[in-house]
Amino acid sequence: MFHDLLKRCDFLGLPAIIFMTAMIAVGKSVWADDLSARFYGSSTFLFDDGKSQILIDGFFSRQAYNPLWGRFSPDLTQISEMVRNTGICPGATDDARIQEQCRNGKELKVIIPVHRHYDHALDAGVLALWSGTKIIADESIRAVVKASEKLSSGALGLRQWKTPNMQPPFLSDNANRRVLEDTGAFRVTLLRGQHIRFFGTVLANGTTDKKLSFPASLRAFRLGTSFNVLIEHDDRRLLIIPSAGNLEGLIEDPPENVSTLFLSIGGLDIHGYRATKRYWQKVLDAIDPKVVYLIHWDADTKPFDFEDPKFTPARKLIMRRLFRTIDKLKTPDVDVRRPPALKPFGPFDG
């Protein structure tokens, strides 16, 4: 391909050579048209530009549970199916299907659990140990990784787990943002964030116990560090706000020029109309996106059917009422959507 480009430049002369070389050197436009997002429910996303992948959360073990006394383990069968069926590239493997889908050297660059509750962090340890890739890990995620080491890697066709590359979310307690290194043509920034509160408190606050082991109760997964994620690619910007309700920190210093916003509405159904209106207006005024994708509203208690993947709203009736509320609040200058289940889509498509 490189030779072809040079041959064409021969016809066009020196300015064309300089232009093409500059485009290749900065890595722009080459992958722009291939950029896709894939939504797995909750706030799990895969962003893929054909060369690099960014995984948000990576929560795939959807299982029936009772939040009060259920105990969970990562479901290695579901994790493996998700990786194999949706084109995730977890690094060197003997698996022929994964080798095929990642044959151009495509690579998972980083796993970013946005906070450490079970519906974000349950599978993060298994994915980090499978891929050996960089994972954003505070003390709570380190506990999840350690607990995951005791699971059998054989179920994923691995003789042994790899060593994950654990990186702290922020470089100091006072820091509020961090740009991650080595993320291909993506520029990924973590912005310190807040979790939604119920009756003034965050459920399962604090740090996950070092002695976490599977199966674990829902309450064993403590909040840990919480953040929003800003992703830039080819001069376009998207923002993920994975927990609704409290925008402290974000609206005082909002990122500029965000065209697509992935906005959690989980829990707003419990807060009611006035809180929803306040939240909606604050976030839209501060970020001013063109497109809003509503996320974290689905029930995560059933594995996906790959033949016919679809989401069912959690707490169906009140969640439907919330959708109607948002319908009333939205203005014509913002396009409000729900992402498709498991199918890749263009996050910047108009």
Ligand SMILES: [Zn+2]
């Ligand atoms: Zn949470």
